[in-house]
Amino acid sequence: MLAAARAEFAARGYERASMRAIARGAGVDAALLHHYFGTKDRLFMAALEFPLDPRAVAENVFAGDPATIGERVAGFVVGLWEQPEVRERLLALVRTAATSEEVAGAMRGFMVAELVGRVAARLEVAQPELRVELAMSQVVGLAMARYVIGVEPLASAPPEVLVPLLGRTLQGCLTD
Amino acid sequence: MLAAARAEFAARGYERASMRAIARGAGVDAALLHHYFGTKDRLFMAALEFPLDPRAVAENVFAGDPATIGERVAGFVVGLWEQPEVRERLLALVRTAATSEEVAGAMRGFMVAELVGRVAARLEVAQPELRVELAMSQVVGLAMARYVIGVEPLASAPPEVLVPLLGRTLQGCLTD
Numbered sequence: 001m002l003a004a005a006r007a008e009f010a011a012r013g014y015e016r017a018s019m020r021a022i023a024r025g026a027g028v029d030a031a032l033l034h035h036y037f038g039t040k041d042r043l044f045m046a047a048l049e050f051p052l053d054p055r056a057v058a059e060n061v062f063a064g065d066p067a068t069i070g071e072r073v074a075g076f077v078v079g080l081w082e083q084p085e086v087r088e089r090l091l092a093l094v095r096t097a098a099t100s101e102e103v104a105g106a107m108r109g110f111m112v113a114e115l116v117g118r119v120a121a122r123l124e125v126a127q128p129e130l131r132v133e134l135a136m137s138q139v140v141g142l143a144m145a146r147y148v149i150g151v152e153p154l155a156s157a158p159p160e161v162l163v164p165l166l167g168r169t170l171q172g173c174l175t176d
Numbered sequence: 177m178l179a180a181a182r183a184e185f186a187a188r189g190y191e192r193a194s195m196r197a198i199a200r201g202a203g204v205d206a207a208l209l210h211h212y213f214g215t216k217d218r219l220f221m222a223a224l225e226f227p228l229d230p231r232a233v234a235e236n237v238f239a240g241d242p243a244t245i246g247e248r249v250a251g252f253v254v255g256l257w258e259q260p261e262v263r264e265r266l267l268a269l270v271r272t273a274a275t276s277e278e279v280a281g282a283m284r285g286f287m288v289a290e291l292v293g294r295v296a297a298r299l300e301v302a303q304p305e306l307r308v309e310l311a312m313s314q315v316v317g318l319a320m321a322r323y324v325i326g327v328e329p330l331a332s333a334p335p336e337v338l339v340p341l342l343g344r345t346l347q348g349c350l351t352d
Contacts, residue, residue, distance in 0.1 A: 097325060098274035104325050112327060127337070133321060133330040134341055141317020145309060149273060149280050151288060154309040161303070165310055165349070172348045173341070 001026040001033060005047035010102040014044060014109030041114050048093065051086045054115035062122055070171025074163045077139050082159060087147060094140070094148065111136070125176060135173045142166060177202040177209060181223035186278040190220060190285030217290050224269065227262045230291035238298055246347025250339045253315050258335060263323060270320065287312070301352060311349045318342060
């Protein structure tokens with residue numbers, strides 16, 4: 001079922017992929033697929049071994065004071081990447097997205113549908129989607145530089161140094 | 177000569193690669209190599225079709241008011257990526273670095289040796305190298321999101337909308 005899901009997401013993108021087509025591709029009943037994975041976003045996360053749930057992230061981000069949203073996001077993201085097994089899966093995703101148009105397209109659709117809109121709707125600034133995406137791109141860029149390219153001193157800066165710097169950047173980006 | 181240079185940079189990294197070894201690998205005299213390419217950084221840029229000169233960037237960045245450094249960098253970077261033939265070469269570099277440890281290592285050495293130190297030395301803040309690298313990583317992340325992954329509305333935001341947003345982010349990151 002996961003192989004059929006990966007094929008369908010790569011071929012048609014996240015938005016247009018259908019649970020029915022994935023079930024057909026796997027030779028199982030759609031009810032069984034729903035029973036195992038629930039919703040399309042859960043199936044996507046399972047198929048790509050996507051190590052975080054965007055809805056939980058969005059809720060986490062908005063649980064506290066808007067004036068410290070940047071630092072909360074920074075702490076969450078750095079904490080995630082610092083876990084070796086999560087890091088490995090994220091690196092695999094970044095590398096795959098950098099080299100496959102299809103996977104990049106499916107990931108783009110997933111992030112826009114499940115994260116960007118959800119977060120943007122709660123920001124009281126002009127161009128909220130653009131800001132959320134700029135913040136996300138900064139997080140991905142940092143991850144590339146720190147964990148893929150390994151630039152020093154960025155690669156070995158301790159989280160307690162990195163998080164406030166990144167937090168301030170994200171704060172400015174998200175709320176002015 | 178360029179093929180020999182690529183092989184040497186990939187095998188030994190930017191810092192340890194030697195003009196002498198590259199000349200030997202290409203079967204030419206070291207004097208001829210110097211005549212054609214001058215210094216190691218120029219040879220590196222030619223071999224990897226690196227489309228910008230870090231020294232010119234550093235000078236450009238520091239030519240004006242420190243209070244608008246972020247917006248100058250943002251304008252420069254976005255302007256660069258908006259040129260189709262430059263974009264193509266940058267994308268090729270990003271994709272190669274994302275999938276080859278050797279090329280990533282050579283690029284890392286080049287950027288640290290030729291850009292990070294030069295810019296950091298002129299910033300009057302704590303941890304200047306870390307800030308320069310964080311700013312660079314944000315620029316690379318933005319480029320990935322806008323030009324590789326193509327997330328909307330980021331991918332089609334006009335430069336005049338994007339540059340002020342990115343500029344403010346970089347300003348905070350570089351100068352507080």
